[in-house]
Amino acid sequence: xxxxxxxxxxxxxxxxxxxxxxxxxxxxxxxxxxxxxxxxxxxxxxxxxxxxxxxxxxxxxxxxxxxxxxxxxxxxxxxxxxxxxxxxxxxxxxxxxxxxxxxxxxxxxxxxxxxxxxxxxxxxxxxxxxxxxxxxxxxxxxxxxxxxxxxxxxxxxxxxxxxxxxxxxxxxxxxxxxxxxxxxxxxxxxxxxxxxxxxxxxxxxxxxxxxxxxxxxxxxxxxxxxxxxxxxxxxxxxxxxxxxxxxxxxxxxxxxxxxxxxxxxxxxxxxxxxxxxxxxxxxxxxxxxxxxxxxxxxxxxxxxxxxxxxxxxxxxxxxxxxxxxxxxxxxxxxxxxxxxxxxxxxxxxxxxxxxxxxxxxxxxxxxxxxxxxxxxxxxxxxxxxxxxxxxxxxxxxxxxxxxxxxxxxxxxxxxxxxxxxxxxxxxxxxxxxxxxxxxxxxxxxxxxxxxxxxxxxxxxxxxxxxxxxxxxxxxxxxxxxxxxxxxxxxxxxxxxxxxxxxx
Numbered sequence: 083x084x085x086x087x088x089x090x091x092x093x094x095x096x097x098x099x100x101x102x103x104x105x106x107x108x109x110x111x112x113x114x115x116x117x118x119x120x121x122x123x124x125x126x127x128x129x130x131x132x133x134x135x136x137x138x139x140x141x142x143x144x145x146x147x148x149x150x151x152x153x154x155x156x157x158x159x160x161x162x163x164x165x166x167x168x169x170x171x172x173x174x175x176x177x178x179x180x181x182x183x184x185x186x187x188x189x190x191x192x193x194x195x196x197x198x199x200x201x202x203x204x205x206x207x208x209x210x211x212x213x214x215x216x217x218x219x220x221x222x223x224x225x226x227x228x229x230x231x232x233x234x235x236x237x238x239x240x241x242x243x244x245x246x247x248x249x250x251x252x253x254x255x256x257x258x259x260x261x262x263x264x265x266x267x268x269x270x271x272x273x274x275x276x277x278x279x280x281x282x283x284x285x286x287x288x289x290x291x292x293x294x295x296x297x298x299x300x301x302x303x304x305x306x307x308x309x310x311x312x313x314x315x316x317x318x319x320x321x322x323x324x325x326x327x328x329x330x331x332x333x334x335x336x337x338x339x340x341x342x343x344x345x346x347x348x349x350x351x352x353x354x355x356x357x358x359x360x361x362x363x364x365x366x367x368x369x370x371x372x373x374x375x376x377x378x379x380x381x382x383x384x385x386x387x388x389x390x391x392x393x394x395x396x397x398x399x400x401x402x403x404x405x406x407x408x409x410x411x412x413x414x415x416x417x418x419x420x421x422x423x424x425x426x427x428x429x430x431x432x433x434x435x436x437x438x439x440x441x442x443x444x445x446x447x448x449x450x451x452x453x454x455x456x457x458x459x460x461x462x463x464x465x466x467x468x469x470x471x472x473x474x475x476x477x478x479x480x481x482x483x484x485x486x487x488x489x490x491x492x493x494x495x496x497x498x499x500x501x502x503x504x505x506x507x508x509x510x511x512x513x514x515x516x517x518x519x520x521x522x523x524x525x526x527x528x529x530x531x532x533x534x535x536x537x538x539x540x541x542x543x544x545x546x547x548x549x550x551x552x553x554x555x556x557x558x559x560x561x562x563x564x565x566x567x568x569x570x571x572x573x574x575x576x577x578x579x580x581x582x583x584x585x
Contacts, residue, residue, distance in 0.1 A: 104496060107569045110411045111497060111562045114403045116554035119561065122151070122402050123461070126377065127395035127549050133388040135381025136428045136435070137171060137291055137352035144377050145357050148402065148426050152359035155406040156413060160358030160423050161445055168353040169439035171429065172295050174198045175348045176287040181304065182342040183313045191278050191286045194306040196345060198289045201302040204345040206267060211314050211341055212236045213333045217256040217268075228335075232264035235341065236301075237311060239324060240272040261300040267343050268301040269311065271324065276307040291352065293435045302345055314341060354378075354428040356436045358445065361408055363421040363572065370446045371572045372423050372454040373564065374437070374520055375401045376430030380543060391549045393542060396461030397534075398426050400561035407565055418572035420452060427520055430458075437520035441527055452577055453486065454531045455568055456521035460560040461552040464537030471553070473501040474560050475535040478516050480507070481584045483530035489574075490532060493566035498559050506535065509585045516585075530578050534564055 125131075125147060132140030149165045161167040176198055179190040188194060215225040217238035225238075238260075240253055253270070260268045278286060306314075308323040315333050319326045327333065357377070363369070375397030379390025389395070405424040411417060423446060429435025441448065460474065467473045479487040494500055506515045516522065521531035541547040571578065 106411075106416055107566055108497065110407045110416070111565045111569070113407050113410060114400075114558055114561050114565055116558040118403050119396075119399045119557050120549075120552075120554045122399035123391060123395050123552060124549050126398050127389045127391040129387060129389075133381040133390060134377060134379045136378045136432050137173075137354045138381055140381060141354055141378055141428055144398075145355055145426075145428070148357045148377060148398065151402045152357070152405060152424065155359075155402075155409040157359035157361055157405055157409055157424070160360035160425070161356075165359070166355035166357055167440060167443075167445065168355045169293075169429075169436065169443070171291050171293050171352050171354060171432070171435060172289075173291050173350045173352065174289040175350070177346040177348055179345045180342075181306070181310065182344075183310070184340055186313065188306075188310050191283055192276070193310045194275055194304050195278060195286070196305070197303045198287075198347060199292060200296055200300060201345055201347070203347065204267065204302050204343055206235070206343040208235050208341045208343070210234070210336050210338050211269070212336055213315065214238050214335075217259060219259050226259075226263060231260075233266050235267040235269060235343065236260060236265045237269040237271065237306075237314065239327070240270045240305070241324070257300075257303065261298070265301040268303050269314070270303065270305050271308055271311040272305040273308060273321075273324065275305040276309075291429075291432050291435075293429070293433070293439070302343070304343070314339060354436070356425055356427045356440055359405055359424045361405070361412060361418070361422040361424075364417060364419050366419040367421045368450055369420045369577055370423055370451045371418070371420050371568055372425060372451060372524070373401055373404055373457070373568055374425045374427060374454055375457045376428065376436065376520055377426040378428040378431055378436075380431055383545075386545050388543070388545050389548050391547050391552055392459050392462045392536070392539075393547060394430070394458045395549075396459060396552060396557055397457035400457050400460060400557070400564065401426055403561060404565045404568065408568075418569070420572040422568070422572060430520055434520055434523055437523040441523040448527045448529065451524070451529050453483075453571055454521050454524035454529055455534070455564050456519055456524075456531060457534045457561075457564055458519040459536050459538075460534055461554075461557040462536050462539050462541075463553060463556070464539050466537065467503075470501065471556060472499075472559075473503050474563065475506050475515075475533075475537055476502045476504055477507050477533035477535055478521060478525060479530075479532045480582065481516070481531070482525060482528060482580050482582050483578045484581050485578050486530045486532065489570050489578075490563070490567045493570055494563055497566045498563045500559060500563060506537075528580055530580060532567070534560060536560070
């Protein structure tokens, strides 16, 4: 079939233009090199960063280094004129807690435990304690009948006797009932309370880091041994208390007895940060393309450093080098049409805290955020690919947009020629990696994402995840794929559609 000359001429122009565009992208993509990534990673995962645990000096030093690299590349601060978006996280440490019955004092982590996060300072002198069974209130059962318990201490058991409806009896629901009744202290009889004596006492005395401090008024919650409960109930049944209750012994609803509950803790507020660099687009600058990685890791344990070279020093190094490549393109007059945000987050290892904070306190409208390309571990080879190392796992690329996978695959077919493995994209995959890195916080807001991942290996979350084990040439090729995908998304005419809603 003959092709008209005018049509053939236009086809040749389009082909030439595509080749020119590919050549421009390749020029800057090829500037992402194994040597450059190695230079970055040897600093980010070096001993002076001390494992970059969130809310430590090592994490702060890592943030300062990332900022220096973004600034040197010519990027702009991306957090309302600043480089860092700080967010609050908390850690509570027990100072002292005791329960005194008559003149006998019981010790924390020996005879009882308390919920450090939800409990407040308490110095409560009581002359009586209420016993409310399971602490249940339903249409046909009320364990608080005829009890005025506001401001008082109430004792319940943590388990549920056989024959009662479990769907109405979860411990959380029963704690909620006590809160609604204004109980000041909830004593939960638990055989497990005495099993913590052999555990690490230091860990029992601190909460670790957490986010979203619960300020809802509620009772202090103490999990007490049956022996301690028996002493409060003024019976000699000791550790056999719950068994005796199951055999028919009924504790008194009110026990008149002097009890002193003391709980004192120190609450510390930390301010770790996400680091954001901004590159303004041209004609579509109100739309934003995110490239992310987490720069935190596990820090030090017993003075042994968990370096986190692959997790996620590799992703952090890639974001820095990708950002620098885009900055070089813009300086040469080839900047992206859409604006770019390069964000390294902290708090990932603590439960995606930094990315959750960003998406709940966005600096750029989420409605204008086109995609998040998230890089978490791209420097190693997992056991499944030891014979064919030219691979990369792709996760989440088709969950929200039918257009994102074709863009990523075209970039790969054109430039990098990796084997794209979709094993972990299966919603039934037991590892659940789709839910385990920072992209998921964007996905929850309907923003199309890709999670780039090399899989786990023997050094995952171990102090042996070190820089000399990284495959730098492979790391560079994988980082280039992210660059080329971001390049296409940032420069295409239409914003990615959001037309899928898969798990």
